[in-house]
Amino acid sequence: MSEFDLINQFFKNTKVKRDDVLLGIGDDCAMLSPPSGKTLAVSTDTLISGVHFPESTSAEDIAYKSLAVNLSDLAAMGAEPAWVSLAISLPDSNVEWLAAFMRGFNELAERFNVALIGGDTTQGALSITLNVTGFVDAKLALKRANAKVGDIIFVTGTIGDASIGLDLILNNVNTPDVFTGDYKSYCIDRLNRPYPQVIAGQLLTEFVVAAIDISDGLKADLNHICKASNVGAIVNIENLPTSDALLAFYNNKPDWQNIITAGDDYELCFTCSKDKVTEMLSLMESNNIKTTCIGEVVSGSGVKCMFDNELLNFEQTGYNHF
Ligand code: ADP
Numbered sequence: 403m404s405e406f407d408l409i410n411q412f413f414k415n416t417k418v419k420r421d422d423v424l425l426g427i428g429d430d431c432a433m434l435s436p437p438s439g440k441t442l443a444v445s446t447d448t449l450i451s452g453v454h455f456p457e458s459t460s461a462e463d464i465a466y467k468s469l470a471v472n473l474s475d476l477a478a479m480g481a482e483p484a485w486v487s488l489a490i491s492l493p494d495s496n497v498e499w500l501a502a503f504m505r506g507f508n509e510l511a512e513r514f515n516v517a518l519i520g521g522d523t524t525q526g527a528l529s530i531t532l533n534v535t536g537f538v539d540a541k542l543a544l545k546r547a548n549a550k551v552g553d554i555i556f557v558t559g560t561i562g563d564a565s566i567g568l569d570l571i572l573n574n575v576n577t578p579d580v581f582t583g584d585y586k587s588y589c590i591d592r593l594n595r596p597y598p599q600v601i602a603g604q605l606l607t608e609f610v611v612a613a614i615d616i617s618d619g620l621k622a623d624l625n626h627i628c629k630a631s632n633v634g635a636i637v638n639i640e641n642l643p644t645s646d647a648l649l650a651f652y653n654n655k656p657d658w659q660n661i662i663t664a665g666d667d668y669e670l671c672f673t674c675s676k677d678k679v680t681e682m683l684s685l686m687e688s689n690n691i692k693t694t695c696i697g698e699v700v701s702g703s704g705v706k707c708m709f710d711n712e713l714l715n716f717e718q719t720g721y722n723h724f
């Protein structure tokens with residue numbers, strides 16, 4: 403199948419149609435019409451086979467995860483997703499593989515009404531680069547530099563589940579009896595199909611918070627907020643939100659160092675000023691978004707981890723490609 407046949411068959415006629423796409427796939431450029439008064443939030447992420455997902459990952463999950471991690475960046479800015487372009491490098495033109503890939507892609511694109519507006523198709527080692535664009539009110543964006551001393555620190559969802567999924571796939575680890583098959587598939591799903599906290603991000607724009615999505619580990623990612631805001635952070639480890647699956651995996655003795663340095667959960671970590679906490683929490687609760695207080699912004703620098711009021715000395719920080 404030629405490059406152009408592939409484009410026509412798999413990329414051109416996806417379901418999501420938006421009025422702000424004046425010209426989609428098929429010309430030299432897409433033509434897009436942003437809403438007046440809004441700022442564009444733009445982000446790119448590349449996923450490479452064997453680095454960002456195990457080589458055994460299904461085409462459907464690869465696509466799903468590629469879009470999810472890009473939408474997660476928009477979420478961490480508080481932006482409403484709108485458009486995506488897809489640059490894909492493929493070893494060969496495997497039609498079944500591409501059909502499965504687009505099933506995973508379209509499932510998430512349809513859920514968040516994101517239109518595929520263009521891209522590039524080349525031959526080479528499997529790699530996927532997505533560029534997403536969303537809309538945000540510039541004054542309300544969840545910038546990393548927004549944190550202030552005295553703010554409270556929160557995370558959405560639970561953390562550490564995806565790292566267990568990765569361990570199960572790559573290292574074939576022994577697990578305790580209480581860690582059932584359901585828990586196993588839950589953790590693998592958390593790795594392959596992270597849920598981008600797009601709704602949470604948009605709700606948080608009401609509170610002008612600092613936010614980041616947890617891709618490289620809670621400690622490393624929270625440290626990015628600290629650096630950008632010129633502040634420090636204290637995290638109370640015993641407050642970290644964990645799933646039943648995680649507690650079963652660790653036989654109720656969680657390896658906290660592992661959990662705060664593991665990436666791939668794509669939950670949001672954010673700060674909120676004390677006087678807005680009650681209002682923020684009730685808004686999150688009414689939208690069914692689990693939100694947990696994990697610490698406080700302090701003066702100084704870096705992330706300090708406490709357990710039962712004692713300072714822990716963790717060496718490792720987070721995933722670093724180099
Ligand atoms: P050009 O040579 O002008 O760059 P291409 O032949 O690369 O154009 O692409 C033709 C059209 O198909 C363009 O509109 C481009 O955006 C779109 N396209 C190519 N590959 C993809 C893809 N993987 N996903 C979505 N759109 C694509």
Ligand code: MG
Pocket residue numbers: 521522523
């Ligand atoms: Mg091209």
